Amino acid sequence: MNAKKGRAEMAVLSPEEYRSMVRRGEWPQDLSSEFCCEGYTQHGLVVLPRDWAYDYLLFCSRNPKVCYSCDATEPGSPHPPLLAPQADLRTDIGRYRVFKDGEVIDEPTDIKKYWRDDLVAFLTPCSFSFEGVLRSCNVNFRYIGTFTSKIPTVPAGRFKSVHTCVTCRLFKTSRDAVRAIQITSRFPTAHAAPIHIGDPSLIGIKDVYHPEPGRYNPHPTKPPPPQEPSEVMMFWACAETPTHLIVTAKPPLAITHCRGMLFISDWLTEELAYMEEVAPNLV
């Protein structure tokens, strides 16, 4: 599959086809999952030892727009019982990041050699989940970038003093922005509505056009294109936030997905829509 040309082909893959390709090493190295399996939910991964699991689940429950816990495995099991019981979280993600005491020690394409009987894997939503829904509703947007805001998260146990990571998108018109808010509000388990509209400096992003290398991610995000006067910039909470938890709290072992390479579940985002009562005459 050619990473430059395969977008339509990527979109029609089933989640099981996608995961099998990744598992067998047939997926192009470091190709983002953004346009894969259009319509299906995508999830960030956090793997922690069992004795860190309560603090993380409590953090999720206190910060549901940042990282709602969509599924949690039994200790030692790599199979997410609700989202995709046939999947294997050790092999079905394009690339992982392994942290020892808060430091990255490896970025492997599978984590079999790190797996232990006491590990618990959590899946939290990625905003790629709702991008397909926006496209299917003819909502016009472009660009995606990841930034660290100054919006505080609510601490939980050893996970504290961490700001919210956000994704940034540009919507062509106010109408597109309003529709995006309405549509994403229907998905409380996929970050729900944006947490900020407009001026990035108001949430502590100093210069959106010159992204700094992340404190926790050496690869700076791509800057946005110059904004057209009619365009609206909006920000959603992002599944990269847990990486900051790991770097600050320093659990002895932790494993996450790599940015842009998410887990794809068996569920359509539309299956998880909360309210269906948006009337065509209100659009």
Place this chain on the structure above:
Amino acid sequence: MNAKKGRAEMAVLSPEEYRSMVRRGEWPQDLSSEFCCEGYTQHGLVVLPRDWAYDYLLFCSRNPKVCYSCDATEPGSPHPPLLAPQADLRTDIGRYRVFKDGEVIDEPTDIKKYWRDDLVAFLTPCSFSFEGVLRSCNVNFRYIGTFTSKIPTVPAGRFKSVHTCVTCRLFKTSRDAVRAIQITSRFPTAHAAPIHIGDPSLIGIKDVYHPEPGRYNPHPTKPPPPQEPSEVMMFWACAETPTHLIVTAKPPLAITHCRGMLFISDWLTEELAYMEEVAPNLV
């Protein structure tokens, strides 16, 4: 305050006024909180030792319509940080049930003598939270009863093999029932939409008119009045379900509220509404 005559007076109490009366022993013994502090959220309590907290929070996250975790205290703290930081969960509920190894050992009006540094208190929603909203929307219903259905819950750790407790209400017309579904759908943190409409036997309630004494609650619920032909019976998941978890899993110590006597938070149910886009012309 006269328990028979004080309903209007109870409705206009502020949560802090209500909790202070309970705390000072000025609240009538065993008077339900159902009609108190109209519009504010009401919550069931589950207190567990810290080493049982992960299993319970995981159960909540896997069964969000049954018992969404609205707030969790720090170990040893009786103050719910999100819902009412000034409240004291050891004294601000009308009556408690204390379980040792799954058996009820006490039903005190405060739990100070049982409190320990390793206890964590969870607050989950009670359907009393949305009753005030239904009344304020002129939705006509009568009767409330609590039953154990045969609807299974998703197990989590040591909490397993438990069926869903439900509350039962009678709605005057189909329109009232439809409005109740629409309105309660807006409150995902307060049981959300009903889980069953109509024939109670389809969810394993053999004879709704002759409630059996609960396996875990010696006081049988009041039976419903004879149903009018135009009425619709509907069932919501209920905050009594965690009692069944405790009785079956037998943690060394656990404390809950007593049925009908809930914790009242500082939050209006409407403040927690999820979607506001229900248009008057769709009603």
